[in-house]
Every structure is written in C-alpha cells, then in structure tokens.
Amino acid sequence: MKIGIAYDVVRDEERQIVEAIRKRGHELVPFYVPSMVVKVNDSSQEKLDRLDFAFERCVSFYRALSSAALLEGKGIEVVNGYEVIRDCGDKLVTTIRLSSRGVPVPKTFVAFSRQKVIEAARELGYPVVVKPIFGSWGRMMARALSEDDLLDIVDFRESMPSPYFRVHYLQEFVNKPGRDIRSFYVWGEVPVAIYRYSTRWKTNTALGGKAEPAELSEELLDLTIKAAEAIGGGILGVDLLESSDGRVYVSEVNAVIEFRNTVRVSGIDLAGIMVDKTIEQIRR
C-alpha cells in the first residue's frame, strides 16, 4: 500500500509509525506539513495521487486540522479526518457529542460573562474546573476551590487576547483516586490502556504524570468504545475519570494520540496495531 503521514515534528510516535509502515513493506509518503504547498484547485500534484490513506500526525492542532482538510479535499482518506480532529479539539463540542450519545461526562456548564460564570459555579458547586475550549497537555486548566479563586481565574481569562477564553467551560471537579485512565481505541477495539498517576489533580503525562499498565473491566472497555463511536474516528485516545462515588466519566477524547509512555510501560506495539488495523479497514 501507499501510505501517507502528515506531520510537523518527528516525535517517538511518528518514528514508530514510520518504522511500522516500512517494516511491513508498504510505501511511505511523508508530508512534512511546514514545507507543504497544496494547490487547492489544481489536480496535478502527483505526490497526493494514488495514496491509499494517510495518517494525520501534526502536533499543532491547526496544522493537523488544515492538513487533514487539504488531504481530504484531494480525495485522500485521512486517519483521523478533519471533522474528528475538529470535534476532539474543541472540548465543548466533544462534551456535546459524548453527552448526546449517552456517554457519562462530568456535569458541565458553559457561560459567556463574568457574572454568569459565578452564577453557574454556585449551581455547580465548588470545586469547579475551568478549561479552555481549545487546549492541550493540561495547559490553562484551573481548579477553583472557592468563588474568590474563580473570580481570579475569570479575570485572567478575560484579559487573554484569544477570544475563546471568553467562552467559560466549567466542569464539576471529579475526585479521582490519584490517577486517571487513558484508553486507546483502534477501529472498534481497545488494544491497550494505562493509568496516569499524579499527586497533582492534573494527571497528564506531559505534566509529569506517571504511566502504568491498566487492565480494564468489560464495562470500561465498552465505555471507551461507546465514547469513540460518539466521536466517530478510527484511532482515538479516550480519557476516563474514576469518581469516588464509583461512577466513571469520559473527560476528553484525543484525535492525534500520543503513546510513547504507553508503549514503554505496556510493551504493546501500538503503532503496528494502528497500521495493521487501518489497512484492514481501508481494504474492506
């Protein structure tokens, strides 16, 4: 097969995917997005022709979104595609997609002004978590333990130049047992999951959260699949929060997955699985 990979930085994950493609004897067509010029209404760009599919691997959200749209515009199947990247990139939309399909999500309120944020938080009850609707690696997420905290956070947010910080996404704080779960979905299956332990309330491995292998119950495997199907992508990272009341919530779904720590602690060749399962899917 002729397999493309759109990327901007070669991380461990991209190395592993490239190696998996080459090891299986497929032709690799790398698209280094920062060097790309895509002629939108010109069909003569041969490199884009006859690809069986392409992996979207840009670490930059906007490059991932744009390059996926451009490749799809040329008739190439992209994993994951534009709509999936868009819906996962916007936490507000992710929450709507999950909730409307009956996937349990933490109680979430969205408000658009300082006064309404305060009213919403009083109804939600403290602590509350305030998240940027676009954001990654836990950046700019804040926990307010009180109304004073929340007012400080909102003041910071409202002075940010990006207008999306004036969309205030508030969520109940889920009291986790010092960890959350990253569960990986690949075309209908859940090949691997990890716990991410941290003494902080944010458990992102990008912030120093420690990865350990996780064996998921049937219930959590089903929840992963249900969440992924609500979003619609082929390869997704689903974040699960175990609450002290015994409920499990889906907090986020990620469309360009990072998995180096998962591979390190589990020994699972996730890149190989991604390549094999996507080829199976494309051949159907």
Next chain:
Amino acid sequence: MEASGMRSLNCPVCDGKVDVPEDALEGELFECGSCGAQLEYYLEGERPKLKMAEEVAEDWGE
C-alpha cells in the same frame, strides 16, 4: 528507522558538525554535540540543512 549512512551538517548556532542519517525525515530533531542546540532537519530545495527547532506553541499537543 533503519540505520544507514550518515552525513555531516553544520549547526546553525555554533557551526559545529552534526551527524544526520541519510534517511532522516524532514522535521526530525537532533542535538548539536558541541553547543547542545535543539536542531530540526529540513530541505532547502534539495539541500539538506539544520535550523533551530521550533518552540512549543499554544496549539501543540493532545
């Protein structure tokens, strides 16, 4: 990636020599052994070169 021949490129910071595999992908990162700079491999036309690696931006990550 499979090991293959190496080529020597100049560090844009200290002008030291940095070995880069011939099958490197554009965007691969290398560290200069002399000055420690994080460098990114790219092609200027057909010419392989190194530049300072891009800094992490607000929209990076999952």
